[in-house]
Amino acid sequence: MSEDFNYMVDALKMLAEAFGPSGHEDEVRELVVAELKKFCSKVLIDTWGNVIAVRYGRREDLKLMIAAHMDEIALMVKAIEKNGFIRFTGIGGWSDRVLPGQRVVIRTRDGRKIYGVIGAKPPHVMTPEEEEKKVIEMKDLFIDVGASSAEEVRKLGIEIGCVAVMDRDFKVLGNGKVATCKAFDDRVGVAVMLTAARLLKNVDTEVSIYFVATVQEEVGLRGAMVSAYRIEPNIGIAIDVTVAGDVPGAPESEFVVRLGRGPAIKVMDRARLAPLGLIAHPKVKDFLIKVAEEEKIPYQLEVLVGGTTDAAAIAFTRGGVPAGVVSIPTRYVHSPVEVISLEDAFNAAKLVAAAARRVDESLVREVSLREV
Secondary structure: OOHHHHHHHHHHHHHHHOOOEOOOOHHHHHHHHHHHOOOOOEEEEOOOOOEEEEEOOOEEEEEEEEEEEOOEOEEEEEEEOOOOOEEEEEEOOOOHHHOOOOEEEEEOOOOOEEEEEEEOOOHHHOOHHHHHOOOOOHHHOEEEOOOOOHHHHHHOOOOOOOEEEEOOOOEEEOOOOEEEEOOHHHHHHHHHHHHHHHHOOOOOOOEEEEEEEEOOOOOOOHHHHHHHHHHOOOEEEEEEEEEEOOOOOOOHHHOEOOOOOOOEEEEEEOOOOOOOOEEOOHHHHHHHHHHHHHOOOOOEEEEEOOOOOHHHHHHOOOOOOOEEEEEEEEEOOOOOOEEEEHHHHHHHHHHHHHHHHHOOHHHHHHHOOOOO
């Protein structure tokens, strides 16, 4: 494998294992800043914690924004019971069925990390009605940190508002081309963005490129909103995961995309009526397809019924930004064991870098406000 591929895998491992719930991305942010400083002219952190790194091209007035979000779905302590068990709520979109029996790590206000287990009422003491339930709801779950009282929990530094993530390590599976960890949504996007920045390090581009690692995507695309407003880009590209539903029991028509067939170029997401989703700008979508075909990068087209990305926020900032998305196919999204193809991720980095090389004044004019 190439040095660039190995760089991406190392970056992905480092980022995915880091602690970074929505609104608490500082650990991830430090890693991202250190890497982007290697490839960019200027690195800024805005008022909400977004990382904005600038790589100036021949034209400072032409701006391409490439965004990937740093945050991961997580849990927040909402109550500490007298017997030392901790009740929690979700940060972002959890499926309750994946939570029982998971190990978690809780970060205290002073930065300590306390390990615990998500527990539920044992089956042998459930009522018949409870046993009939296929999914135990989050409200009926709790975190066990081995404490016997609320006082003991508080002595550990755990209080209302502390946040927790899954306790998972990065592992390579099978033939070495597939990997699993928590938080690939969207640390793989961040790793792809860093790798694209590395691939562009010594490349002359016409446009100035803004690499943005955003905060709070999982709770409403919030970081992308404020960073895009600040940058005022001419074109935006988000990098995020998408659903690879190619597993037993799922009909082929519901796969969305498949693992190992290349990155996906988004056509549309959140197809149902919703406040915010994206129909990719046709010219940006077609541009990404053209680049992939000319560079001989394998790709898939993506129509995702549920879920959206930072591109939806970028697209509708100020007077509007033509935006598209490069997606990494991911199995078991929003679970503790997300799975990706490392080759898909590296091809995504090559596609983003190749697109950035080709964005020019002509494309910007095509997609800009014009008088008719």
